[in-house]
Amino acid sequence: MMFRFEDYSITDVNTRKVLQCILEKGPITKRRIQKNTGLSWGGVYNSISKLLDKNVILETGQIRKDTPGRSPNLFDINYKENLSVGLDVTLGKIIGVVSHLDGKCIYSKTLSMKSNLSQDVIEGLLNVLYEIYDFVKEADYIKTIGLALPGSTIKGWDKEGLEHPFHGIFPKNLKDLVEEKFGAITGIFTDPDCLLASEINNLADKSNKDIIVVLRWSYGIGLSMLMDGKIYQGSNRMSGEIGHTVIDPNGELCSCGKRGCLETYASLQSLIRKIGPVSNFKEILNLYNNHDPYARKIVDDAMDKMSIILANTINIIDPTILIIGGEFASLPKEVFESFKAKIYQHIMIGSETQILQSNLDDKATALGAALLIRDKIYYEVFELK
């Protein structure tokens, strides 16, 4: 199911319906498209013509008929020539993926980053894109590029000094820079929103009435929320800043300038700093599983504090589903169940929210970026009117 990003404008509703039908059920005949969409024959015919003209779909053959008359043509998405690229730009690494329109990932590239200087991160991001374009070979096949950036970086485009994990100010014209170099429509999104898109794409059973909250618990901590089929943004487009909930105003200094934020207790960045010498969550988990007392204390404390904040969040938002994503989604099952129990302990009795452990891999956020830009821009790229 195509994820409906709130900002995209539908210029041709009929053609969107036809495209969506082919995406979900292709290869498919015009007659079946008509039946599935409820459109008139003329409407289907016109939409198919537009989509063929733009190379979005292909004729893939004909259905064999035993009755007299012409065999109907089958239509399917032109997957090869309609690719969406997503990048997850985070501390320590940049992950890039190439996906088909249906969200299937066909290539990925991970670049480890030793430097957190903004200029080095930009260079790394561009290098990953160059590699992706080398793989695809035909530049024209890539129609859209989505970039997932840490929340406060992207939201702080016009707020210099706003907290972000990179050193130095991030360029405001990154979108233009990428579009100019690569010629594909580019969009920038927060990393929790991208992870949400990926999780929704992955959910087998979902309805438009679902309220889905995704926590990206990683180097930073952020939430994204799906309400009524749209990503909730808030009044300043700065919702989900759960990581900067203050636990103790006299606590450790946070990168946001306040003290004692949840991130200073529970982000991967702060755990690495406190537990050390470790460089990633896998190494922390090894210590935890080997009963290292200090690692256990720090991780358990992080889970305790997170559980209260999440419980309070559930009490207010009452989501259908809360998905724990990011590095902490790789907690061993028994540890995750214990963490889940802590959250349920603090939620108001009677809550029906399901708490799930994400089963997506580390490419999920990058894939989500590819999905979001696909849905935001795709129809405008082809000027479907």
Next chain:
Amino acid sequence: MTEYILAVDIGGSKYMIALLDSHGSLVEVSYHKWRTLSKANVIDETITSTRELLGKHLDKSPSMIGITIPGLADPRRGIWLKSSFSGIGNLSIGSIFQGEFGIPVYIDNDARACALAEKIFGACKDKENFLYMTISNGIGGAVFTNNMLYYGGYGHAGEIGHCIVVEDGYPCKCGNNGCLEMHAAGPGIVRTYLSLAGNSGPYDKSLDAKAIAELAKKGDATALKIFQLEGYYIGKVVATISNVLNPEIVVIGGGVSLSFSLFEESLNKTMDKYLFKSANPNLKIRASQFGYNGGIYGAAAVALSGKNQLYNWANLSLG
């Protein structure tokens, strides 16, 4: 032609019946204390009082009824589901009133109703994302997102009263410890006052939050401290929620909000410490303008919004 609304606000210790027009002008409001708060009595008393009031204004026949209830409501089916302090549950109050008066009836819980009142008549007319909380004998909350009243995945959104504010704090009927309701609602205020004043005995029924507010206004040091704590508890939870929801404004109503000036400074100082200001630089917190009549305007707003399908999907009409 002027449209009139019959508003019924059901509270824990009292109820109000009012007649208003659709612009929010009050024709008459009557205040009543419960003789007994039970399933049978709630209906008897409110219907009797409603008939009395309507009997005085035969020329202003209401075209709809709005009812607010404390606790959990099912607005779609017009059922008062549960109320933790009264024991009332599964009461089809909507259909009972519809049967009596023969006009469309709309119900919702008090917090959501008051949020609708702020949207239709009050401080949030031009706001699309805001948080409302009511503080009286209990604490309830309601959320507006993208210009609609937000119910959540299971109809339980806005339970701000059961957000943990003090780890291992006072035990709550919901099963947790340290809920905001236990520390910042009326009974919690009294309990903490008695504890700080050196009396940890049984709950003194003659003392209530209003009386403690009066003491604070007269300069009683313990009472003033209680309201400082009040601001701290509310500020902590509101800051956490605001970091998540990024609202434009937070409005506080209910009986305790009438003492807003006593805890406003502490509330703002706590928000300064706990709120992620970069995301919420212009967030305002204010007391509801409706004061003691908040529930009445809430009930009217529930009816108006339901009948005209404005801001809530639960536009149940039982008429």
